[in-house]
Amino acid sequence: MARRKNNSPVREIFINSTMAETRIAILEGDTLVELFVELPDNERMVGDIHLGRVVNVVKGMRAAFIDIGQKQDAFLHFSDIGDNLAEYSAYIDLDSVIKDKSRRTKRPIPVEGQEILVQIIKEPISKKGSRITTELSIPGRFFVLVPNSDMIGVSKKVVSIAEKRRLKHLGRTICPKGFGLIIRTVAAGKDETLLRQDLANLLKTWRQIENKLKTLRPPSLVFKDVGMASSVIRDLFTTDIKRVVVDSQKQYKETVRYMRDIAPQLVNRVELYKEQRPLFDAYNIESEIEKSLSRKVWTRSGGYILFDHTEALVAIDVNSGKFIGRGTHDENSLRINLEAGREIARQLRLRDIGGIIVIDFIDMIDPANRKKLYDEFCKELRSDRAQSSVSTISEFGLIEMTRERIRPSLMHTYSDPCPICNGTGRINSKSTILTQIERSLSRIKAEGKERNIRLKVNPEVATFLDAGLRSHIRRLMWRHWVKIEVEADDNCALDEFNIFSKKTGKAINI
Numbered sequence: 001m002a003r004r005k006n007n008s009p010v011r012e013i014f015i016n017s018t019m020a021e022t023r024i025a026i027l028e029g030d031t032l033v034e035l036f037v038e039l040p041d042n043e044r045m046v047g048d049i050h051l052g053r054v055v056n057v058v059k060g061m062r063a064a065f066i067d068i069g070q071k072q073d074a075f076l077h078f079s080d081i082g083d084n085l086a087e088y089s090a091y092i093d094l095d096s097v098i099k100d101k102s103r104r105t106k107r108p109i110p111v112e113g114q115e116i117l118v119q120i121i122k123e124p125i126s127k128k129g130s131r132i133t134t135e136l137s138i139p140g141r142f143f144v145l146v147p148n149s150d151m152i153g154v155s156k157k158v159v160s161i162a163e164k165r166r167l168k169h170l171g172r173t174i175c176p177k178g179f180g181l182i183i184r185t186v187a188a189g190k191d192e193t194l195l196r197q198d199l200a201n202l203l204k205t206w207r208q209i210e211n212k213l214k215t216l217r218p219p220s221l222v223f224k225d226v227g228m229a230s231s232v233i234r235d236l237f238t239t240d241i242k243r244v245v246v247d248s249q250k251q252y253k254e255t256v257r258y259m260r261d262i263a264p265q266l267v268n269r270v271e272l273y274k275e276q277r278p279l280f281d282a283y284n285i286e287s288e289i290e291k292s293l294s295r296k297v298w299t300r301s302g303g304y305i306l307f308d309h310t311e312a313l314v315a316i317d318v319n320s321g322k323f324i325g326r327g328t329h330d331e332n333s334l335r336i337n338l339e340a341g342r343e344i345a346r347q348l349r350l351r352d353i354g355g356i357i358v359i360d361f362i363d364m365i366d367p368a369n370r371k372k373l374y375d376e377f378c379k380e381l382r383s384d385r386a387q388s389s390v391s392t393i394s395e396f397g398l399i400e401m402t403r404e405r406i407r408p409s410l411m412h413t414y415s416d417p418c419p420i421c422n423g424t425g426r427i428n429s430k431s432t433i434l435t436q437i438e439r440s441l442s443r444i445k446a447e448g449k450e451r452n453i454r455l456k457v458n459p460e461v462a463t464f465l466d467a468g469l470r471s472h473i474r475r476l477m478w479r480h481w482v483k484i485e486v487e488a489d490d491n492c493a494l495d496e497f498n499i500f501s502k503k504t505g506k507a508i509n510i
Helices: 085-090 161-174 192-213 228-236 249-262 264-269 285-292 329-351 367-381 410-414 430-447 459-466 472-480
Strands: 011-017 022-028 031-038 049-058 063-067 074-077 115-122 131-133 143-147 152-154 179-183 220-223 241-246 270-272 296-298 304-309 313-319 355-360 388-390 398-403 452-457 483-488 497-501
Touching: 011 228, 011 249, 022 228, 022 285, 031 228, 031 285, 031 329, 031 410, 074 115, 143 192, 152 161, 161 179, 161 192, 179 192, 192 220, 228 249, 241 249, 241 264, 249 264, 249 270, 264 270, 285 329, 304 329, 313 329, 329 367, 329 410, 367 388, 430 452, 430 459, 430 472, 430 497, 452 459, 459 472, 459 483, 472 483
Parallel strands: 011 241, 074 131, 152 179, 241 270, 313 355, 452 483
Antiparallel strands: 011 022, 022 031, 049 063, 049 115, 049 220, 063 074, 115 131, 143 179, 296 304, 304 313, 355 398, 388 398, 452 497
C-alpha cells in the first residue's frame, strides 16, 4: 500500500461517468474506502432548499410532514426546527405559527397549510420521505454560511490552537450581521483574501435565494446544491489528495472549471484517463464494488462476515470460516475479530450503511481481549466522515452502534427487492407448494363443483409433481377424486400456482 511520509495512505479520487450513472471511488492506498453513485433519475438531494407546505402535524411524534414536491412528504422533526423560523416571514406565511407550550425553548411549531422554507439533510430511503430542517446552511469551499445566526464555529479537525484563534477572529471580522459561519478544515492556512472571496460567493447565493422566494409558491425548489461530483471535490479534495482521475471529457472539463474557481492551485492534480480499458477495471475498483454488494465478505485469514439488512437495522455476523489457528480459543477468536473489525469499519463506509447496526463477533472470555477489539474497532471508525456511536461489547459478544445515515446505502442504490421472495431471500419449498395445492383441492372438493381442473405451475414444480410412477399429482387425483392436468408456465414464480376450471376456462378463486 502506497503511503506518504507521515505514514498515512495516499488518497486518490476516481470518477467514472457513463450514460446510466456517475460513480466516484475514493482509494486509500490500493484500498477502496468510499463509493458514491448518482443515477439520472436519483440525483443528489442533500443540501437542496425547498419552499414547502405543511400537510400534517403529528404532535405525538413531535413531527410534521411537508409537501416539497417529492413522491413522499418530507419529515420535519420538531428538534430540526430552528429558533429563527420567524425570520422568513418576509417571504412566506408565518402568521399562524404557534408555540409548543411543553418546551422551555418555546420553539415554533408549524401548522397545517403553512408555507415553510426547509433544507434536505437526509435523502428519501425506501418508503420514507426526505428528512428536512428549517436551519438552513449554504456550503462553500472554506465556509458554511448559516443565515439568521450569529454563531462562528471552527472545524474540530483544525488542530492548531493558534490557527483556530486566527480563523475565529477572522470569521467574526468579515461575517456580516445576521449570518453565522462554520469554518471548514480546508480554510486552515489560507489567506484573508481567499476566504473573503468564498464568503462573498456564499452571500451572493443567499441574496439570489431571497429574491427567488418573492415569486415562488409551494412546493418549489429554491436552491439546488452542486452535483455529486462537484460536492465530493468541494468537500474532499484537499492537499492530501494525490490526484483526481476522470474518464469523461465532459466531466473532466467541469471538474477543472470548478477547481479553478475554488482551488486553482490543485488543478494540475486533475487527470483525464484516455486508455481503452475501463477506468475502474484498470485500478481493480470494479472487483471491489462487486465484493461490497455481496452478502458474504472473506477476511485475509479465512474468516468471513455476513451482512443482513432488515427494516429496522443491519445485522453483521462474524464467523471463523476456514481459519485454523494454533493458539488458544481466545487468541484465535481475537485474531479473527480484529481482522473482521477492520473490514467491517471499511465496509460501513463503502456500503454507506446507516441507522442501527448490530455486530455479532466471535465470543471471547478474556475481558482484556474484548477491550482490545473494542478499542481497535473505534480507532478504525475515526477515519469515517459519518458520525457514529458505539456501545461496549456485551456479554453476548455483540456491539450495538448507530451510524449517521444521509443517503440510501449502496445496496438500495444498486438493487431492488426481489419480486419473487419480496426481499426475504427465501421462497417456499416444493413440498410446501404441494401442501398448499392439496389444501386448495380440499376447498374445491368441499364446494363440490369442479371435477376437472388445469393446474398452472412453474416448470420446476411441474417436474417435481409428475416425477415417478407414483407421482405426487397421481396421488392427489386419487385422494381427492379430481382429474388434474398439469401445465408448465414459465411466467409462474417458483412458489406460485393457479387453478382453472377445464369446463369454463376461468380461474378458481380459493
